[in-house]
Amino acid sequence: MSMFSKKKLVTVPAAPSPGINAQEMFAKAIANPYVGAGGAAFLFMSAALILVTLMGDPKAGTPVVRISLAKVAAMAAPPGWREALTADHPGGTTLSTDIFRLSENPLGPGAAFGQAVITVPGGQAFHAADPLPPAPIAGLTAQGSGGLLPIIGSGGKTPAEAYARPFASNGRPKVGLVIGGLGLNATATRQAIENLPPEITLSFVPYSDGLQGWIDLARQNGHEVLLEAPMEPVDYPDNDPGPYTLMAQAQGQETVKKLEWLLSRATGYFGVTNYLGSRFVGSDSAMTAFTGALRGRGLAFIDDGSASRRGGGLPRASADRIVDDQLSVEAIDQQLLSLEAGALQHGQALGSGFAYPVTLTQVAQWAQSVESRGYQLAPASALTTRR
Secondary structure (H helix, E strand, O other), X not given: OOOOOOOOOOOXXXXXXXXXXXXXXXXXXXXXXXXXXXXXXXXXXXXXXXXXXXXXXOXXXXXXXXXXXXXXXXXXXXXXXXXXXXXXXXXXXXXXXXXXXXXXXOOOXXXXXXXOEEEOOOOOEEEOOOOOOOOOOOOOEEEOOXXXXXXXXOOOOOHHHHOOOOOOOOOXXXXXXXXXXXXXXXXXXXXXXXXXXXXOEEEEOOOOOOHHHHHHHHHHOOOOEXXXXXXXXXXXXXXXXXXXXXOOOOOHHHHHHHHHHHHOOOOOOOEEEEEEOOOXXXXXXXXXXXXXXXXXXXXXXXXXXXXXXXXXXXXXXXXXEEOOOOOOHHHHHHHHHHHHHHHHHHOEEEEEEEOOHHHHHHHHHHHHHOHHHOOEEOOHHHHOEEO
């Protein structure tokens, strides 16, 4: 029967006259399919109420509040949350209302984190990755002239260890990917944080407004984070990475001073990656000052492949290929497959990409199936070695 067929009219029986048998009227009422369905629903709800009464509501102690995300954005919050919560989602949808189950005792930095089940527009539910501990972690920062700076803890714990995403190898070839250029465009940044699996490492531009808020959001979604250090390219100043660019011919003290300003912009990153720098990484003195400063603060250095011959005595990894040198679906897909081939040959491979829309889309699709082909998706920190 078509679901759009006309409904039959239901005749409501008149009140029974004194001469009609009450049992007969009750039997006729039950025989009515609409009355029967209503009765079944009533019995089901009654049983559920009795069950809750006897066993108790397991979530009764947790208040449930329906709030507007737009109102959240208007509240006092770390910079960056406004963009993360209120900007339009790709495809034109906007998250306007959601339900949050709030704890009366907020989780502290040492709390154990569990999994959350989130319902996105359209009704699809998924399990969010375990959040990484919020930054800063006690004992791993010191006040600098421009803000908090990373330091090695009293017990030898380094920020590179503390802020990296935990990883356990399963013996398969490891494939890692760093997506950079984040923090400047709210839509692209949120898309990378929310749509890419947590094993993919995200790197952020230090000049971004609300940088700490973006890093906090990324870590809450399970992503480890890198901070980008702008470095002098061969075509400088035609290609100028900004006022705090690390210059190849600068004195070591000037390099360290600029680097400390960059590092003080936020906390929660396990290392630094280069932005440009073809001239800077070619200078022995410049790289010695740079890697020495990172080593003294317990940070890792991940480069896009341009500094693959450089060591520095700190955790290091270099990208084997840039996956979006050519901005086309076919070219990016081919580079990702070549990344897998490199991992199969050498046991691991690291790729680098930028937060272009096509890159984010293709990487998200690739990441869904890469492990089914026999690889293990790994954060960049898991591919580092000390050299």
